[in-house]
Amino acid sequence: MNKAKSLLLGLAVSLGAFQGAVAAEPEKDELKFGFIKLTDMAPLAIALEKGFFEEEGLFVELEAxxxxxxxxxxxxxxxxxGAHMLAGQPLGATIGFGTQSHIVTAFSMDLNGNGITVSNAVWEEMKKNIPHENGKPVHPIKxxxxxxxxxxxxxxxxxFNMGMVFPVSTHNYExxxxxxxxxxxxxxxxxxxxxxSGQIDGDVLLSVTPPPQMPATLEAGTIYGYxxxxxxxQxxxxxGIGVPVITDYEIWKNNPEKVFGVSKDWAEKYPETHIAVVKSLIRAAKWLDENNNANRPEAVKILSKPYYVGADYDVIANSMTGTFEYEKGDKREVPDFNVFFRYNATYPYYSDxxxxxxxxxxxGQIAEHKPDSWYMDIAKKVYRPDIYMKAAKELVAEGKMAATDFPSDSETGFKAPQKEFIDGVVYDGTKPTAYLEQFSIGLKAKDKL
Structure with missing residues (x-):
């Protein structure tokens, strides 16, 4: 078989896998979802405002x-x-770190979207150590x-006090x-x-501060960065109270950030409703990234409403429209600062x-050594690509999206080893124990405090 025929056959198989998926009526059509006032709650707001929930037979209320x-x-x-959640929340809850409860996710809400900011006084001290080119600091700032x-x-x-948003947040780990x-x-x-507390033997003292309170807490001098x-x-x-020094895109390129989470019991009680929700969110995510982010200005206008994020249009637009401002006046192009659909952003990867x-x-949040098989078992309990792919197949069968918008049925749930971390350490999700052994700071496989 020549190469062209092979490619056509492969495409036909891929498309065939998406045929025949038929949507069923949602078991529950009136829903209330929670969120925190952050720009990455956008898929929820867009699914509501653009009518995607309603088209799936859902009547949704969003509540901060x-x-x-x-x-x-x-x-x-x-x-x-259900709710906009930190990616670590369903995992932390399921393994019993903090509140114990089995939470699942079938939808990843975005990639990237975070930054680390320090106070003006700390920045002035840091800046003395940073190389400059053309009068501006060289990035990434380590x-x-x-x-x-x-x-x-x-x-x-x-x-030296610093803030992060929650013990199992991406922000804490980044x-x-x-x-x-x-x-x-x-x-x-x-x-x-x-x-x-997470402060044992720490050179810095990290503590929880809710996201909207971060700037005020920094301004008050309670923390020196967050x-x-x-x-x-932004x-x-x-x-004028602080300087963002690095984005999470520079710490781990295209890292997963938030997920949409529901309880396992809810997912089992309302399976068709769950699929309808995921379909709506997938469509919203695609809308957010369409045509090189052409819809972002409209999205920013929606998010600036007081009942969503409630920050000024210009503040949200500073990062949401493909730029990021570090030191005042140092605005740089970061087109992938917020990614909602590109790079299979919505697919819940086990490796994430x-x-x-x-x-x-x-x-130390997991106190004892765990074998690699344990990590895989927990990932499969919490992350549900099977539900995601059911939603994807229905969207394709209904002509709302193309098969090429989604991973194929041969997707394993594991990304190829990822190299683009700030320290150059390579992450292979199939070998978690070996990954942990690479770090000079942090518990190794057999360590216990």
Whole structure:
């Protein structure tokens, strides 16, 4: 068989796999979903505002939540049908770190979208250590340049406090990853000893601050820096109170960020409703990335409404439309700062789940060594690409999307080994134990605090 015929046959097989999927009526059509006021809740807002939920027979109410704990608790109790969640939340809940409950996700909401910001005073000290070109700092800015500042604070007897949004948040793990890559110990958890502060042996003291409160907490001097999603890094720039030094795109290129989570019981009780929700969110995600982000200005206008994100249009647009401003006036092109659909962003990869579990183990949230098989088992319990692909096949059968918009049926759920981390360490999701052994700071397989 020649190459052209082989390609055509392969395409026919792929398309054939998407034929014949027929949508069933949702078991529950009136739904309430929770979210936190961040730009990456966008797929929910767009699915509502553009009528995608309604086209799937769903009548959805969106409700902002006070913080991530309240949001998770309300999904567990059934007060919310589902929610915009930190990617680590369904995993943390399922393994019992914090509140114990089996949560599942069949939809990844976005890639990237976070940044690390420091106070103006810390930035002035850091800047002395950073190489410059044409009068501007050379990026990416590593934590190596922060290390002497932290040592100075330590010599003066002052703790170096930084904020992140939740113990199982991407922000916590990204901040820790960045610090450790620069030789700074971010501290350990020891839940088996009743210590869930995450500050054991830390060169810095990391603590939880809800995202919308980050700029005010920084301005008050309670913390000297933070890791958060947008628009709260750009808000610091607009207020003149801090400087974003790095984005998570530069820490781990195209990292997974939020997911849409529901309880396992809810997913089992309302399977067709779940598929309808995922279909709506997939369509919203595609709309957000369509035509090289052509719809982003409209999306920013929607998100700026007080009942969604509620920040000024210009603040949200600063990152949502493909740019990112670091030091005031230093605005750079970052077209993939927010990705909602490109690069199979919506597909729930097992390898993404396993990365979060490795970081929980690295920093002591998982107290004991676990074999590689355990990581795989938990990933399969929580991440549900099978549900995602049912939704995808229905969208294709209905002519709403193309088979080429989605991974093929041969998708394993594991991305190829990823190399684009700030420290150059390669991540292979099929070998979590070997991955952890590569780090100079962090618990190894057999370590225990």
């Amino acid at each position: 939540q006070a913080n991530w704990k309240v949001l998770l608790d309300r999904v567990i109790t059934g007060e919310l049908d 934590a190596d340049y922060l290390k002497p500042v932290i040592e100075k604070y330590k010599d003066e007897g002052k703790p 901040l820790r990853y960045w610090l450790a890559a620069g030789g700074i110990n971010p501290g350990y958890y020891a839940p088996h000893k009743g210590d869930t 890791c958060v999603g947008e628009p709260w890094n 808000q610091a720039v607009f207020k 789940a396993i990365w979060y579990l490795t970081q929980m183990r690295r920093w």
